[in-house]
Amino acid sequence: MVSIIGGALLSALGNPPRRIEALRHGRAEPGTLETMIGRDRVSYPYYRLDHKPRPIDPAVINGYLDEVMEKLGRKLALNPAELGNCGIFLGSSAIDYYQAAVLEQAVMNDSTADIENQRAGGGCYAERLARRIGCDGPCLTYNTACTSSANALIDAAAMLAGGIIDHALIFGLEITSAMTLQGFIALQLLSRSRVRPFDIKRDGMILGEAVSVVLLSRTEIRPSTWHYLSGGSLSETYTVTGANPDGSGIAMVMAAALKDAGLTPHELTAIKAHGTASEAMDSAELRGMKRVFERLPPYFSLKPYIGHTLGGCGVAELVLTMECIEAGFIPPTMNFNQLEPEFRQPPLQQARAVKSGRFMLNYFGFGGNNTSFIIEKTP
Amino acid sequence: MIYIHATGIHNTIPTSGQPDLRAELKAMGADNRRSDHFMRLAVIGAHKAADGHELPAETAVYMTSGQGNTAVFNRICSALRIEKNLPKPVDFINLLSNSTGFYIASHLGLAGRNIFLTHHHFPVQMTLLTAQNDITQGLQQTILAGGVDEWQTRPQLARKLMGIEETTVLGEGSNWLLLSPERENALAVLEVEKRCINEEELTLRLRAESKHHDITIAFAPKITKSQAARFMNQYPSFKRHNYEAACAYYETLAFYALNSFIAAHKKGRLLHIDCGTNGYMLMTVEIIP
Numbered sequence: 001m002v003s004i005i006g007g008a009l010l011s012a013l014g015n016p017p018r019r020i021e022a023l024r025h026g027r028a029e030p031g032t033l034e035t036m037i038g039r040d041r042v043s044y045p046y047y048r049l050d051h052k053p054r055p056i057d058p059a060v061i062n063g064y065l066d067e068v069m070e071k072l073g074r075k076l077a078l079n080p081a082e083l084g085n086c087g088i089f090l091g092s093s094a095i096d097y098y099q100a101a102v103l104e105q106a107v108m109n110d111s112t113a114d115i116e117n118q119r120a121g122g123g124c125y126a127e128r129l130a131r132r133i134g135c136d137g138p139c140l141t142y143n144t145a146c147t148s149s150a151n152a153l154i155d156a157a158a159m160l161a162g163g164i165i166d167h168a169l170i171f172g173l174e175i176t177s178a179m180t181l182q183g184f185i186a187l188q189l190l191s192r193s194r195v196r197p198f199d200i201k202r203d204g205m206i207l208g209e210a211v212s213v214v215l216l217s218r219t220e221i222r223p224s225t226w227h228y229l230s231g232g233s234l235s236e237t238y239t240v241t242g243a244n245p246d247g248s249g250i251a252m253v254m255a256a257a258l259k260d261a262g263l264t265p266h267e268l269t270a271i272k273a274h275g276t277a278s279e280a281m282d283s284a285e286l287r288g289m290k291r292v293f294e295r296l297p298p299y300f301s302l303k304p305y306i307g308h309t310l311g312g313c314g315v316a317e318l319v320l321t322m323e324c325i326e327a328g329f330i331p332p333t334m335n336f337n338q339l340e341p342e343f344r345q346p347p348l349q350q351a352r353a354v355k356s357g358r359f360m361l362n363y364f365g366f367g368g369n370n371t372s373f374i375i376e377k378t379p
Numbered sequence: 380m381i382y383i384h385a386t387g388i389h390n391t392i393p394t395s396g397q398p399d400l401r402a403e404l405k406a407m408g409a410d411n412r413r414s415d416h417f418m419r420l421a422v423i424g425a426h427k428a429a430d431g432h433e434l435p436a437e438t439a440v441y442m443t444s445g446q447g448n449t450a451v452f453n454r455i456c457s458a459l460r461i462e463k464n465l466p467k468p469v470d471f472i473n474l475l476s477n478s479t480g481f482y483i484a485s486h487l488g489l490a491g492r493n494i495f496l497t498h499h500h501f502p503v504q505m506t507l508l509t510a511q512n513d514i515t516q517g518l519q520q521t522i523l524a525g526g527v528d529e530w531q532t533r534p535q536l537a538r539k540l541m542g543i544e545e546t547t548v549l550g551e552g553s554n555w556l557l558l559s560p561e562r563e564n565a566l567a568v569l570e571v572e573k574r575c576i577n578e579e580e581l582t583l584r585l586r587a588e589s590k591h592h593d594i595t596i597a598f599a600p601k602i603t604k605s606q607a608a609r610f611m612n613q614y615p616s617f618k619r620h621n622y623e624a625a626c627a628y629y630e631t632l633a634f635y636a637l638n639s640f641i642a643a644h645k646k647g648r649l650l651h652i653d654c655g656t657n658g659y660m661l662m663t664v665e666i667i668p
Contacts, residue, residue: 183471
């Protein structure tokens, strides 16, 4: 069995007491981020974790990864070096930051850039973390768009179950990049106002930054009241930008996670939905849930609190969900007002008292990548 | 321990620019629209491994790359920084590593797990270790695992990024293995070491291997010529798999080393040795006669 020991998070919601307050009462507002489009300076809502400048600089990202790791160490009174046989698993939609700094300069100057003669690549962050923490297990980096760190977590759990490692640190990483923001602007997927998951008037997502980490251990080595029960990860090829609108692909991955956990749909306490507030994906998600659940358990989206943190959301939203349940509730979905007529059960609109149970966490991404896992909190 | 049921080899040494793969892809019945060179390369290699096999729809795709789709990154950078335009939507989508997996799944009609993962030193070994664990755990029944690296359009810069010598000839490749827990009709058995080992452990391992007959060794490019010569002198019964003669450098060459051994041998055992800052990483392939 796999224990979830605890997690830490850097996000726009601030420190844990502020986060709990915001999530309990459904209060959060995005900031803004400016970017240049041609000669025009335009501003988009954005959930940033601080207001420091964001050059594409690996040192900035390494700084956040170290900071979140230190927070986890303090929270769990843990010396990571004592973890021994530990793997590092990092998920991000932008693992190419490390090359980006060099490549961008080379493209701009049409030069070869002056860099140290050492290998750069997507695995750099995980490798550096492993060296710094002193982990000698595998250190893997995942890029499966918005399911990146959820997929990293599923593989970490599989390696724990397989006895390859005793502990796993799973990181979710998403930091502002002009390239990501402008890519989403080009795709016309961003809201200029608010994130309204599942609402009939939703008009797109708002991006956010998050750096998060969670520690998983083999239960016989480090027990916990939190357990990872199962995970499903499947793909569909309806469109490269997401799921089949009929919800069939989404339903399949949720059913796979339930089957793997040996649970029936009515045994779930709540669902953390992906809920990006994108017009097509929210409908597909609701249709997918409708296919699996005769009567839906309470469900909520965390995107109105920290934005869509893309590849980082797998771990970031797990940490937030666990913090809420530790505090005795599941959070409301902010900014929701009305469902489309074809759907019946709205997302949770008031915080609901919950201290334990089984929770499904769903993540869906570009490339038709669908991921769902189930965790349990015992009293 | 898992079984290799097929290999897919696409390995070239381009002399001037990235080769045009569209005709080859078309001949395979694959859709060229919206894909770029990196994606075409991936689909061609995966197609070759899947060719002649009826893959179950739930077959998983585990893909890795050393440097990824850097050409699309260059295009987006040019759009943003030089032309001052938004990136083309298709380029932005193709920048995500798993979009390539989408095109493979789409071409082969797959709906299983589809992941892109990498590792700083051992992208191939760690991808295969993940596949090995998932098959051993019963989480996956069939996995198409492969490594894709394209010829770099800025070769001098690429050599710096890869930390290799300025004179190293660059190649490109897309090499795939079809893996399953079933022995029946398998070509070979694959075993990936679960962790890095040190020099002393390597010596013990090689000594143990030397008791087997028909052992062949493949050295990764990071093993220096003098190191390789030392190993070969110490164990004169070992043969050397000179896969390097048919390829130029790219970071997922280890897949090519395994695949080319399987393609060229009807029996025998290959020990692939690679090294990183934490020590040596071993993989073995034993051909099923």
